[in-house]
């Protein structure tokens with residue numbers, strides 16, 4: 001029996017290989033496109049059994065992705081229903097920015113950081129020009145291909161934001177990357193939320209660890225204010241009118257330089273502009289790309305010279321593959337499962353990370369993509385960041401209450417399209 005025989009064929013075209021992980025909307029597995037020989041990633045989304053019969057979140061993702069073709073945005077190659085599931089076929093990406101940041105063997109030079117940030121912003125500017133927010137920017141949604149190209153992925157939560165009257169659910173962001181206006185419950189927000197998240201990613205590239213690790217929304221705001229000072233009315237006049245506004249004790253901002261001692265003056269200037277409190281005054285993605293940080297020395301590293309994690313078990317060529325793998329498909333444990341958080345009571349009590357250990361007995365072997373399991377290990381730090389407290393063991397994603405809320409919201413939107 002050949003490897004080909006052992007592999008399961010999907011839609012008469014894709015040879016299924018190992019599971020790569022599991023996201024909010026379903027399992028992602030690796031496959032080979034027998035038509036082209038290309039290695040692909042297939043996101044399998046269960047089609048709802050509801051009256052409408054289709055998972056509209058997935059349809060939205062398809063529509064958005066088809067409109068967003070760009071070297072810095074993940075390519076949707078194909079989409080088809082199969083055995084009651086919707087399958088989205090994406091170009092296969094070897095790793096993601098989170099794996100790069102966590103890899104203690106990787107040294108990121110100022111030019112490397114500049115390059116990763118520039119590619120992130122280039123992908124975002126395409127979204128924003130088409131009036132689309134990404135809304136879920138975080139390092140593990142920034143995938144990296146074999147030639148070092150960074151591409152924005154996971155548009156499951158993105159949506160068009162053209163109409164000024166549109167209201168969004170504000171609970172969709174992974175907390176650590178959430179802008180203060182979202183944390184204060186704003187119902188109308190714009191591309192500035194992606195700029196804030198990109199600033200958090202920029203800071204994370206500089207620090208080699210997540211910058212503002214709040215354990216609740218209130219704590220998240222506390223962490224933000226400890227870093228940049230409590231915003232004053234003159235800095236952000238609309239703040240007091242936001243639905244969930246609460247007054248925080250005034251704390252002055254420490255010098256930004258003290259938080260990022262290794263950053264250049266240009267990097268700090270851009271960072272400060274991206275971390276501006278008032279979304280109306282926050283720098284846009286286009287303006288950020290035009291900032292002198294990107295034109296001053298050192299120039300951004302060319303993508304294929306960027307440091308990336310070493311492949312774990314086999315070397316990948318994501319564009320081609322032999323059709324005769326020595327073994328059949330290996331089903332691996334979804335690594336993301338162990339990183340999910342249980343429903344969290346917002347506020348001061350409860351521990352969002354209490355279920356981290358649930359899947360500890362399942363070992364993870366995931367060739368190609370970065371070793372997510374190792375993310376809990378200590379990583380070298382470039383400065384003393386202890387004022388922001390101990391590093392929680394895991395990275396929170398949206399909780400199930402958020403998800404239920406989001407689903408209800410999306411269902412409503414599709415029942416009453418504007």
Ligand SMILES: Nc1ncnc2c1ncn2[C@@H]1O[C@H](COP(=O)(O)OP(=O)(O)OP(=O)(O)O)[C@@H](O)[C@H]1O
Nearest residue numbers: 020021022023024028041090091092093154336397
């Ligand atoms: N194009 C791809 N190539 C290779 N691996 C991928 C690709 N897309 C997703 N993956 C991997 O599959 C797993 C699930 O990804 P998915 O985008 O569904 O969710 P996520 O981003 O991990 O989580 P969330 O849904 O909470 O944002 C992740 O481990 C991701 O790295």
